Amino acid sequence: xxxxxxxxxxxxxxxxxxxxxxxxxxxxxxxxxxxxxxxxxxxxxxxxxxxxxxxxxxxxxxxxxxxxxxxxxxxxxxxxxxxxxxxxxxxxxxxxxxxxxxxx
Numbered sequence: 690x691x692x693x694x695x696x697x698x699x700x701x702x703x704x705x706x707x708x709x710x711x712x713x714x715x716x717x718x719x720x721x722x723x724x725x726x727x728x729x730x731x732x733x734x735x736x737x738x739x740x741x742x743x744x745x746x747x748x749x750x751x752x753x754x755x756x757x758x759x760x761x762x763x764x765x766x767x768x769x770x771x772x773x774x775x776x777x778x779x780x781x782x783x784x785x786x787x788x789x790x791x792x793x
Contacts, residue, residue, distance in 0.1 A: 742773070 754768070757775075761768035 757772050758768040761771040764771065
């Protein structure tokens with residue numbers, strides 16, 4: 690079994706209120722204050738929106754879900770992400786399932 694990466698360390702000041710964060714006065718001085726209203730009339734749609742993930746409903750066996758949850762926990766990623774990566778790998782490799790029905 691491969692060893693899991695260490696948990697990332699976080700800057701304790703990341704979630705500080707802006708005025709308490711180190712260097713906040715420098716950042717706030719450059720950014721300025723938010724406007725009350727913004728004009729989005731000339732905004733463009735995201736050209737990559739079609740490449741985003743699509744939500745689907747799929748019924749999987751309980752054992753299959755538990756298998757991917759276990760693998761995902763070991764890898765430290767969400768199980769749905771792991772399933773997506775697995776299916777993407779299958780699609781990229783052009784794998785096809787071989788099913789043979791037996792005569793009754």
